[in-house]
Amino acid sequence: MATHEKIGTKRLVVGAHYGSFDFLVQRMTAIILAVYSVLFLVCALFTSINYESWKGFFTFTFFGLPMGQISASLAFFSLAWHAWVGVRDIWMDYVKPAGLRVALHVLTVLWLIGSVLFFANIVWSL
Amino acid sequence: MSDSTSKPRREFRNLDLELIAVKYRLPTAGKVSILHRISGAILFLSLPIILIPLFAASVGSPESFAALGSGFGGFLLKLVLLVLLWGFMHHLCAGIRFLTLDLHIGMDKESSSKSAKIVLGASIALTLIFAIKLFGAM
Numbered sequence: 001m002a003t004h005e006k007i008g009t010k011r012l013v014v015g016a017h018y019g020s021f022d023f024l025v026q027r028m029t030a031i032i033l034a035v036y037s038v039l040f041l042v043c044a045l046f047t048s049i050n051y052e053s054w055k056g057f058f059t060f061t062f063f064g065l066p067m068g069q070i071s072a073s074l075a076f077f078s079l080a081w082h083a084w085v086g087v088r089d090i091w092m093d094y095v096k097p098a099g100l101r102v103a104l105h106v107l108t109v110l111w112l113i114g115s116v117l118f119f120a121n122i123v124w125s126l
Numbered sequence: 127m128s129d130s131t132s133k134p135r136r137e138f139r140n141l142d143l144e145l146i147a148v149k150y151r152l153p154t155a156g157k158v159s160i161l162h163r164i165s166g167a168i169l170f171l172s173l174p175i176i177l178i179p180l181f182a183a184s185v186g187s188p189e190s191f192a193a194l195g196s197g198f199g200g201f202l203l204k205l206v207l208l209v210l211l212w213g214f215m216h217h218l219c220a221g222i223r224f225l226t227l228d229l230h231i232g233m234d235k236e237s238s239s240k241s242a243k244i245v246l247g248a249s250i251a252l253t254l255i256f257a258i259k260l261f262g263a264m
Contacts, residue, residue, distance in 0.1 A: 049263035051191040
């Protein structure tokens with residue numbers, strides 16, 4: 001391997017399967033979100049929705065643990081990571097100028113971190 | 127042979143949005159794929175400006191929960207929610223299809239075309255079912 005194909009001494013410029021990690025993250029978070037969504041939809045379909053039952057999806061406890069909040073937080077964290085990989089793919093496909101693409105990546109990260117904090121603040125103050 | 131020399135086949139190079147949306151007839155699986163991307167982008171954009179504020183109102187208090195569906199604002203909200211609900215259902219159904227394709231299930235042309243049609247139909251059906259359920263509670 002010629003030295004000019006590396007960044008520093010270790011990192012390869014291409015062909016080192018850096019995309020595999022994102023590929024796997026996209027699938028793992030997708031599975032978490034699919035399981036949470038299907039459970040949520042099945043519960044929603046077979047209960048009558050009112051304020052108490054709706055709030056109960058996010059506040060139920062299991063052996064004293066706040067599982068409603070924990071599962072919602074896990075799902076939302078998966079959602080943010082899943083959205084990061086997907087939205088970054090969109091920018092990489094359609095936005096070619098490097099400066100603009102980096103700016104959009106930064107905005108995407110801020111958008112998602114803001115969403116996570118916003119959501120966590122609501123769920124954990126119930 | 128004379129046909130191909132007198133009338134050259136149309137070439138589709140450098141697929142852009144206009145070509146995909148207007149000129150090029152996308153197979154059903156292709157429609158599911160681009161709609162997966164579009165619905166994902168819509169959900170991403172609506173997350174902190176529509177979905178989380180709505181979530182905050184829905185769990186905030188019985189009064190803010192009850193106020194969501196009332197009045198003209200409630201009608202507009204239902205229209206927006208209908209679009210977002212479809213986006214979510216399509217993204218979920220298409221996502222499950224992509225996960226099964228990752229496992230090399232239903233990879234041949236006939237079954238992948240069939241599963242793409244099922245995704246389009248199922249996401250609309252699920253949207254209607256849950257819209258009725260949701261709007262009944264609003």
